[in-house]
Amino acid sequence: MKPYLTLIKRNQGLSLVELMVALGISSILLLGMSTIYLDSRKTDKLGTSLARIQETGRFAINFLAKDIRMAGYQGCADPEDLQLNIIARNPPTATMFENSLRGFEVDDGTWANGTEFDNTNIEADALIGSDVIGIQGATAADTQLTGNMAPNNANIQITTNPMGFQQGDIVIIADCENADMFRITNNPSGGNITLTHAGGTNTASKLSSVYTTSASIMSFESVVYYVANTGRTNSRGDAINALYRQTDILTDTAPSNARFLREELVEGVDSMQILYGERLANGNIHYVPADEIVGADMSAVEGIRLGLLISSVERVQDANDNLSYDLPGETIAPVGAAGAVVTHAVDQRIRRDFSSTINLRNRL
Secondary structure, three states, rough: HHHHHHHHHOOOOOOOHHHHHHHHHHHHHHHHHHHHHHHHHHHHHHHHHHHHHHHHHHHHHHHHHHHHHHHEEEEEEEOOOOEEEOEEEOOOOOHHHOOOOEEOOOOOOOOOOOOOOOOOOOOHEEEEOOEEEEEOOOOEEEEOOOOOOOOOEEEEEEEOOOOOOOOOOOEEEOOOOEEEEEEOOOOOOOOOEEOOOOOOOOOOOOOOOOOOOEEEEEEEEEEEEEEEEEEEEEEOOEEEEEEEEEEOOOOOOOOOHHHHEEEEEEEEEEEEEEEEEEEOOOOOOOOOOHHHHHHHOOOHEEEEEEEEEOOOOOOOOOOOOOOOOOEEOOEEEOOOOOOOOEEOOOOOEEEEEEEEEEEOOOOO
16 A cells, blocks of 8 residues: 555645746746847847848949949940030930039029929929939940931931830930930831931931941930938838939920929938039049039039938837938938038937949040
């Protein structure tokens, strides 16, 4: 009977003290696991936000740099030595060399007065304190003529239509000695594709030169980059800003909201600051804001210093961001800082600044 009595005694369970000790140890372990999980989650959010900021900064800088470098491009013709002959009606430029690069300081809601953006959405949407840059030029992609163009001929023939030319589009035809801009007046189609440039939508039906197979036919682009509020907020109600591109679709009408196509490129861009490197008479390059260009003549600009302030979409750090960020020509300070001209919100979002110097290939 003794083995049986021993077995009964061993099955009596835990005492209250043993149970309390077990619960205490379990609570400590559970608390430790919860802390590790929450810290890991916070670290993961922080790392993800930093990676997103880096990706956003690199993409935005590279995207802008690509267009800025090509400002004023018109094939192998030097835009400084060869004036583009413009016969297109309602053209986006009168002299492409001077207007291929334009900069605007958005000091208030009337920054676009006297420009084609006056009383359009961009004038109201562009973020106060940020900059706006306009770029014009031909695309790098082109197509060639099928043969010599006869004198006084109001049309040209091309081999293929990779750019998808349509009636009303503005195009540039150029070789190394001549360049013309005209509107297409027909609907290009068929095998040997014809592009006509008759009067009506052009101020003349004849080009300035008889082009040969060495000439290139290119699309013309006029774009503007700016920072604006997206109208969206994050989970804490903070406003989200973004970098936008506005493209002139070049319709044969006066500029209006209907003439511009607006695209959001990447969110998280809070400010864009730009300095313009103008060539002085002594040969030196002097970097200044757009409103300090000598005589407001952008044709002397040969380089750009571009700066962007990028923020995380969500609040991911414990302390408020009270740092100041130095961008080209401007310091972005926290709201409430003494003497601050351009500011950023004071919250728990992460911010980083990105800068790059870009040479204008068609100005050097």
